[in-house]
Amino acid sequence: MKKQGLRVIVVGAGIGGLTAAAQLLKRGFFVRVYEQASVLAEVGAGIQSSANAVKVLYDLGLKDELDVFAVRPQAFEYRRFDTAELMHRIPLGQAHEDAFGAPYFHLHRADLHELLAKTVRHMDPDCITLNAKAVSYEESDQGVTLKMVDGRLIEGDVLIGADGIKSAIRAQILGQTTVSYTGDVAWRGLIAVEKLPKDIMETVSTVWCGPKKHAVMYYLRAGALMNFVGLVEHDQPEEESWTQKRPWEELKRDYEGWHPMIQTVIDAMDKEACYRYALNNRPPVSNWSTQRATLLGDSAHPTLPYMASGAAMAIEDAAVIARCLEQSSSVTDALQLFQRNRIERTSKIVIGSTESRGLYRIEDLDAMKKAFADQDLTKSRAQWLYSYDPLHVPLV
Numbered sequence: 001m002k003k004q005g006l007r008v009i010v011v012g013a014g015i016g017g018l019t020a021a022a023q024l025l026k027r028g029f030f031v032r033v034y035e036q037a038s039v040l041a042e043v044g045a046g047i048q049s050s051a052n053a054v055k056v057l058y059d060l061g062l063k064d065e066l067d068v069f070a071v072r073p074q075a076f077e078y079r080r081f082d083t084a085e086l087m088h089r090i091p092l093g094q095a096h097e098d099a100f101g102a103p104y105f106h107l108h109r110a111d112l113h114e115l116l117a118k119t120v121r122h123m124d125p126d127c128i129t130l131n132a133k134a135v136s137y138e139e140s141d142q143g144v145t146l147k148m149v150d151g152r153l154i155e156g157d158v159l160i161g162a163d164g165i166k167s168a169i170r171a172q173i174l175g176q177t178t179v180s181y182t183g184d185v186a187w188r189g190l191i192a193v194e195k196l197p198k199d200i201m202e203t204v205s206t207v208w209c210g211p212k213k214h215a216v217m218y219y220l221r222a223g224a225l226m227n228f229v230g231l232v233e234h235d236q237p238e239e240e241s242w243t244q245k246r247p248w249e250e251l252k253r254d255y256e257g258w259h260p261m262i263q264t265v266i267d268a269m270d271k272e273a274c275y276r277y278a279l280n281n282r283p284p285v286s287n288w289s290t291q292r293a294t295l296l297g298d299s300a301h302p303t304l305p306y307m308a309s310g311a312a313m314a315i316e317d318a319a320v321i322a323r324c325l326e327q328s329s330s331v332t333d334a335l336q337l338f339q340r341n342r343i344e345r346t347s348k349i350v351i352g353s354t355e356s357r358g359l360y361r362i363e364d365l366d367a368m369k370k371a372f373a374d375q376d377l378t379k380s381r382a383q384w385l386y387s388y389d390p391l392h393v394p395l396v
């Protein structure tokens, strides 16, 4: 498609929207991003990024900057919640890079987000507009008009809704879709490593598995921080918000009787900065595009965190939508090509994430070991999940 003059509107400056903007700008498109927040910021939490996503970030020229703060874990280690017995180990580090062509990273969300925003602004200083909440859009053969909450109308040729799990663009394209509470909440907290005993944990991702809950710990920001995520069954649905604080005492109670290392990490946490997020299930959909509008990232395929791949999918989408717009003869063809090439993979990840929940929650140790062996995570999941290359996969 002729890039000159094609106006791409992106709603949402999260990790997905910013990566899409950068991939499109790199290919010479005119891009405008509209973000509802008054400042660009991300929550203090970790994000795991596998080779399939890191390739897209490297393609944007971010290797050196990522090297400054990315942590390269050597393995996933699955440990018993009370004795810390190692039940299963999946090598990462050099093994991941050799097998899949890029590293596996642990990143602070805010570091990645800031780097992406800087990259976009470097390519086009006027690309991102803040204080810009979109409410709906209209489309015709001639173009698309985005309506903002303050009455502004933005004209463009193609609209990408990268506006997250509560997406206004998704609501208009898909109408009401099913949302159900999983029965799990996710605790999150960050701990400065100087508050922890020296060398408390190797540079790995430790997954503590136990009855009705599990916990994940890994380092961030060049090893300066420890990220804690605690996934716990709770009867009552609550707010689906990254910024909902809960009393530290509740977190402590949730992990009573768990291994001393978990107690040490929880004890070192800032008691005023313990957050809890309700995890909701949203089944995959079979269509997310119209003539001139499409969805990307969580707005298209919201997922549970059990395969740590939500942001990775958003980053993959960003590269694929840019390639589709570049190689198609019309906007409608490009959006169809995009969803045709993304729905099967993203649905598999969404369903796989939902199914993975039980893997970490087996009460009986022998059954748990068998489940890990049967799953053979090293070979089966890794191959199809991490070997995907969004920059070169054939688009058909």
Ligand SMILES: Cc1cc2nc3c(=O)[nH]c(=O)nc-3n(C[C@H](O)[C@H](O)[C@H](O)COP(=O)(O)OP(=O)(O)OC[C@H]3O[C@@H](n4cnc5c(N)ncnc54)[C@H](O)[C@@H]3O)c2cc1C
Residues within 6 Å of the ligand: 011, 012, 013, 014, 015, 016, 017, 034, 035, 036, 037, 046, 047, 048, 049, 132, 133, 134, 135, 162, 163, 164, 165, 166, 167, 168, 186, 229, 277, 296, 297, 298, 299, 304, 305, 308, 309, 310, 311, 312, 313, 314
């Ligand atoms: C506990 C937990 C742990 C996770 N861990 C990982 C992990 O390790 N690895 C991984 O890959 N993924 C992980 N994820 C998933 C990941 O966080 C998401 O998939 C990812 O953030 C999606 O990015 P996005 O850009 O699509 O959406 P978002 O990050 O939600 O960004 C959407 C943006 O749109 C803006 N917006 C919303 N509505 C409007 C509007 N109407 N107008 C204008 N702007 C608007 C928002 O303000 C926001 O900036 C995790 C998720 C959870 C809950």
